[in-house]
Structure formats: structure tokens, C-alpha cells
Amino acid sequence: MSAIVSRGTSDLIVAIATPSGRGGIGVIRVSGTALEPLMRAVLDAVPSPRRALYSVFRGGAGEPIDKGIALFFPAPHSYTGEDVLELQGHGGPAVMAQLLKRCVGLGCRIAKPGEFTERAFLNDRLDLAQAEGVADLIEAGSEEAARSAARTLTGEFSGRVHQLTDGLIDLRTHVEACIDFPEEEIDPADRASQERKLQALTLQLETLSAVASQGAVLRDGLVVVLIGRPNVGKSSLLNRLAGEDLAIVTPVAGTTRDTVRATIYLRGVPIHLIDTAGLRDTEDVVERVGIDRTWAAIKGAGAALLISEAGEMAGIEEAQILQRLPGSLPTAWVYNKIDLYQPKSVSRETSRQDNNVSLYVSALTGEGVEELRAWLLETAGWQPSGEGVFLARTRHIAALRLAAGHLQAAETRSAQYELFAEELRLAQIALGAITGEFAADDLLGEIFGRFCIGK
Numbered sequence: 001m002s003a004i005v006s007r008g009t010s011d012l013i014v015a016i017a018t019p020s021g022r023g024g025i026g027v028i029r030v031s032g033t034a035l036e037p038l039m040r041a042v043l044d045a046v047p048s049p050r051r052a053l054y055s056v057f058r059g060g061a062g063e064p065i066d067k068g069i070a071l072f073f074p075a076p077h078s079y080t081g082e083d084v085l086e087l088q089g090h091g092g093p094a095v096m097a098q099l100l101k102r103c104v105g106l107g108c109r110i111a112k113p114g115e116f117t118e119r120a121f122l123n124d125r126l127d128l129a130q131a132e133g134v135a136d137l138i139e140a141g142s143e144e145a146a147r148s149a150a151r152t153l154t155g156e157f158s159g160r161v162h163q164l165t166d167g168l169i170d171l172r173t174h175v176e177a178c179i180d181f182p183e184e185e186i187d188p189a190d191r192a193s194q195e196r197k198l199q200a201l202t203l204q205l206e207t208l209s210a211v212a213s214q215g216a217v218l219r220d221g222l223v224v225v226l227i228g229r230p231n232v233g234k235s236s237l238l239n240r241l242a243g244e245d246l247a248i249v250t251p252v253a254g255t256t257r258d259t260v261r262a263t264i265y266l267r268g269v270p271i272h273l274i275d276t277a278g279l280r281d282t283e284d285v286v287e288r289v290g291i292d293r294t295w296a297a298i299k300g301a302g303a304a305l306l307i308s309e310a311g312e313m314a315g316i317e318e319a320q321i322l323q324r325l326p327g328s329l330p331t332a333w334v335y336n337k338i339d340l341y342q343p344k345s346v347s348r349e350t351s352r353q354d355n356n357v358s359l360y361v362s363a364l365t366g367e368g369v370e371e372l373r374a375w376l377l378e379t380a381g382w383q384p385s386g387e388g389v390f391l392a393r394t395r396h397i398a399a400l401r402l403a404a405g406h407l408q409a410a411e412t413r414s415a416q417y418e419l420f421a422e423e424l425r426l427a428q429i430a431l432g433a434i435t436g437e438f439a440a441d442d443l444l445g446e447i448f449g450r451f452c453i454g455k
Contacts, residue, residue, distance in 0.1 A: 012031070012035070013119075014029065014110065015110060015115075016100060017455065020093070028099045029085070031078070031082045031111075033082060038085070039070070044058065047070050049073065050072070052071055053069065055069075065089075066090055066098075071085070071088070073085075073086075079125065080116050110453075111454065113448065113449055113452060113453050114135070114447070114450065116454070116455055118444065127436050127437075128434070128444075128447070132447060136149035136391045136393075142268040145268055148388070151389070152215075152391050161434050162435070164208065165431050168431070171194065172428070176421050201407060209404065212397055215390050216391075216393065217381045218382075219392065222302045222303055223303075224376065225305070226276060226304075227307070227321060228306055228308055234305075234307050236336075237307060237336060238260065240366060240369055241264055241373070242264055242273065267377060269380050274297050298329070302380075303329065303331070306333050308333070309335070309336060310340070335359070337363070338362050338368065359372050399430050399431065402427075403430035406426045407423070407424075407427050410424055
């Protein structure tokens, strides 16, 4: 059968909406306009809106491809705001491929990553922060992250941003009225009211930024490298923190030749651990490559655990390692293997100095590991909040900081109404970038291009 519609006259998109591989159920999603011809071709019927239709899914010659459930959501009451059809069949790759090919043959094109959610944004079904919440909910690696992403998806974050924006608009209206009618003498009480409103908005923005920062920590977490001389227990400590044997542990120095990675969750915060090759002078070519990769990992890390043996004095190797570490890199000097020594023979006290902390642990028994976990959370920036956290992205934090900068500038220019009003306008634009009110096309392409296909 020939295509029902031309791609030039109708923009129907289709994708498999379930993960690749075999499963009990597989879902094909179609979105666009004028879906009735496609539905009649595949189902021999048009399903009633939002009511499940159990039907045979037919190929071009009328042969059955599968049998399952069809759901039709007419515009605008659908995920994308367009007509949407979902075909729920058996989740075999071959079946899904046939159904996908059938829809393409009827005039659909394969959807780009994130295109369904992009259409939901463009059709005002979601704002940009909510759309990002969709992807974050899918990618959430912990219950805390999933709950926070759900708050963003349901509009809690956007609501707070809109509340701030409404306050800015109210203040701008008052300030710009003073510009438009300069002949009117400004009552000192009006100036005081403007200052109070600006202070209230600044405080509101600070509170929102603090909560968003916690959401960013919950989403991005912290990259931590485990470094030190060979055979000091780096791999054993990784295994202890991860709760499973991920790295090979032997008494032979230099066992770890390449980086070993693991992600653990502390209070829902992802901590990305990287076990590295022991740092020492060596003639072994393979070990040398591993050491080079260790230093490369350090460059991209947010924190470091410098591990040594508790009963040994710090040697020249540790001093050289510390000297090469970036001064701004939070570092914990972890004295391992305290189980081998009498309690009085080594210190058990946590100590802090500048950007560094000293911790005493036993990777074998777990002693001191809770203090290490607490330091990792603190270094990641996690602080328990009295209110629900919503997942925020780096661009959200940057926009909030930009808006805060404009409010600070507005405070210094409150006597110059034109400049005062301009700073308020720029703050409003910065907040609008979060929800997509002011968003460049290239930004939208970058955001939605990272979504999975079918969403």
C-alpha cells in the first residue's frame, strides 16, 4: 500500500517508546495530525478517545503483524498536544521493527531523540524545566532523585520561578510608571515600598537558589578519585564503599593497571568513585599507561581520597602526589588498615586543615567508613533541606545566579529609575530562560537532543 500522506504535507513522527531488547510489552508511539487514515490502515478502526481497543495490527497486505491494545489521544489532550496513537503489542524486537516499518510506510518519519517532549513544550503542554524533568525522572538513579525529578515534572520548580517573575513584573510596573511620569513627585513611601519589594524578591531568590543547588547535587553528584601508592588498599576501600567486589584485590603491588569505576548513592546523592593505578616510578609500560590515566582522572574529579597505610609515616611519594594535586581540589588523606595496629599506636581523630581532612579507616572491618561517607556528602554540597528538593540542572543554577546579580545591581541603582528598571528586566529574562519563555533554538536542540528516542 502506498503512503497515506506525504511527508511534505503532514509531519507524523513515530518511535518505539520502550527499551530495546525483549520484553512482555512493546509500545509504538505516533504523534501528528490526521491520524485517522493510519489507524484505519493498521487497526481497521478508529479507537474511541482514551479507551483501549483490543485489535489486530495489520501489515500492508492485511496480514497480521501482532495483536494488542491501541490507545488514541486526540489533540490537544495528549502528551504532545497533537493527536497521539499508542500501539501496545508484544515486546519482541522483530515485532516492534515490523510495526515501526509499517508506520513509516504509511507516511511517518522516525522521531528524533526527545522530539515527542519537544512537541509537548512547543504546544504548551510542558514548560522547559518540566520537559527536562521528564528526562531526569527517566535517568534517576535513586528514590530521592526520582522524587525530586517528579516535583520538577509536576511544575513545583516552575511555579516558584513564575512566582518570582510575577513579583518582578509588579515591581517593574511601578518603577516604569515613575519613568513615564517624571513630572509626578515620587512619594518617599513609594521608594520605601520599592526597596521592600526588591529585598523580598532577593530573599525569595536566595531561598530558591539554595533548594535548586541541592537538586543539582542530587542530579550530578560528585566524582571522586582514589589515589596513592600501590598496595595501600585503594581497591579494598572502593569495594567497601560500593558494597561489592568490583576491583581485584591481591597482596601484589600494582595489581590495578586501569581505572575501575563505581557509583554509590549516599542519601540519594550519586558519588562516582574511580579507583586508579598506584602512583610510583615504574619501568612497566602497561603500569605507566595506568598511571597516566590516573592523573587524567584527577583533572576531571571533584574530590580526591589520598590513601596511605595508617602505621607508616608519610613519605616522599605522598608529598609529591600532594604537590601535583590542584590546590582547589578537596582532598581527604585516608589512613587505611587501622585494624592492623593497636588503638593507641595510630590516631583515630579526624583533623582538618585548609581544603584537606585526615580520616582513619579500615577497609577490612569498615571502621571509620561512616565518617568518610559523611565527608563525601559534605564535599558534594549536600545539606538536608526542610522542604522538598527538586532536580535542577547546571543551566538553572547559572540562570538563578545571573538573576541574583541583576537584583544586586538593581539595589545599587534604585535612585536611577532607567537603570533600576533595566536590571529588573534583565533579571526577568534570566528567570524566563529556565522555563523556556526566553530560549534560543540552539539551546532547545541541545536539551532535547539528549533525550532517549521515543520520549
